[in-house]
Amino acid sequence: MNPIHPRLRSNARITAIGSYVPDRILSNFDLERMVDTSDEWIVQRTGIRERRIAAENEYCSDLCIAAVRDMIDRYGVTVQDADYIIVATETPDTSFPNVASRIQAAFGMANCGSVELHAACAGFVAALQMANGLLLSGAYRKIIVIGAETLSKITDYTDRTTCILFGDGAGAVLLEASDQEGCLLGMISRTDGSLGHHLYRSNLSDSIDGHPIRNNGLIVQNGREVYRWAVEQVPLGVNRLLDECGLKTEDIDWFAPHTANARIIESVCGRSGIPLDKTLSAIERFGNTSAASIPLSLDAAVRDGRLKSGDIVLLYGFGGGLIQAGAVVRWTL
Structure with a gap:
């Protein structure tokens, strides 16, 4: 069996991963004091017991930067030579400049393209697909792909049907071109x-x-x-x-x-x-x-x-x- 999509080639390999979530925890019991709900009701219908909430002055770019730092610390990779950043998010700090450009500045990537991708909950996988195409083009060798959200900043905490769902966090992977079979x-x-x-x-x-x-x-x-x-x-x-x-x-x-x-x-x-x-x-x-x-x-x-x-x-x-x-x-x- 050769499990390769007949129309797909890939030379992308995941070489590092990192993540970050904010310190503040919003539990179901906290939500009981905010809206008409209960821990039992939330767990039964969603499986959620708690979610992380960004601080008032903590934004999507902060979460992304922390996730990349975690990746660097754990795997010893360098990112200054990365040549593209793709951030999938629906909650950027600003409409422009995009979040990816903030990451470029934070790590001093001298020759780096950047783009923000809006595909909501499908965004991280869509960003991986895009990164794979860029690596296959041969124009790029090292790409950071991030999925990140600060959904608490756009959640209606008077709507008990949605406020019980959403939390904040970020995850990053490093994709690199390889001479071996891609991932x-x-x-x-x-x-x-x-x-x-x-x-x-x-x-x-x-x-x-x-x-x-x-x-x-x-x-x-x-x-x-x-x-x-x-x-x-x-x-x-x-x-x-x-x-x-x-x-x-x-x-x-x-x-x-x-x-x-x-x-x-x-x-x-x-x-x-x-x-x-x-x-x-x-x-x-x-x-x-x-x-x-x-x-x-x-x-x-x-x-x-x-x-x-x-x-x-x-x-x-x-x-x-x-x-x-x-x-x-x-x-x-």
Whole structure:
């Protein structure tokens, strides 16, 4: 069996990973004092017990910089010679300059491109796909990919259906071009923009394709519709990706989905045939961290020894857009 996507080549290898979460913990019991909810209700419906919250003067770039520093400290890598930075986030410090340029300045990367990618909860995997293409072009050799969010700054803490979900954090990986076989074995992307009005943060417009929206700059979600879409469409995407890679569910060592909600993940695993005990998740401690959720889950598994070099990992992001982005990765750390 050759588990290589027929249309994919890859010379990208993951050579380091790092993560950071803020110090402040917002527990379910804290939320009980803020809105009409309970620890039992939240755990039963979402699997979340606590989430991390950025300090008032702590922003997305601060989390990203801390995650990169963690990566440097643990793996001894240098980043001053990195030639591209991709940050996936929906909560940048400023619209411009982008967060990636703040990271470039913090580490003194003299010859470095930078871009900010907006694909919500699919952002980290989409950024990996983009980085792989840049490395294959031959124009770049070393790329930092980060998924990071400060969702607490755009959460409506009077809305008990959404404020229980979101937390803050950042995860970073270093991708380098290699003469050996690359780590990306297959990838998939799907978008259904006609459903975008079910999950959004408003900016300038008061409508999305004719659907009126609340222009308050905070997250608004139709949880019922997003749940229905995820449990129907994500298993289809997962199985299509596996088919195109020539893999079966038993060939996967770990499944690292975006952890929007533990109940969604249970349904996705049940419908796609992936055992729940093969799932990597940090949702219980960190909540829904959007673009940061997958790298936080990966790094937690690296730290506790579950994720090892050579393991086959299926990454799958899904969310606002509504967007899906998946990748099968051979872990190379």
